[in-house]
Amino acid sequence: MSDFQIAESKTFEKVKTKLDPKLYDKIKKIVYPQLRENPSFGTNIKKLKGDLDGYYRYRIGDYRLFYLIEEQKILVVIVDMKHRQSAYK
Secondary structure: OOOOEEEEOHHHHHHHHHOOHHHHHHHHHHHHHHHHHOOOOOOOEEEOOHHHOOEEEEEEOOEEEEEEEEOOOOEEEEEEEEEHHHOOO
């Protein structure tokens, strides 16, 4: 199986500018390699249900990274990131 490519949405691009640089560095060095290898399974990964069906959530400490998997394009689209207290509101 080929490794997935990572794409960041415009929404996430805006959020990224406000993040602590250390947190974004952790995302690039730890989270993205895991998502490239297997974006649908892992200890911090959860497939969402209901209104968010089709989306996945990756837990990073107090933050949640939301993404979609486009299997045909071998692509993971990072959609948004929120603090856990406001992630589902």
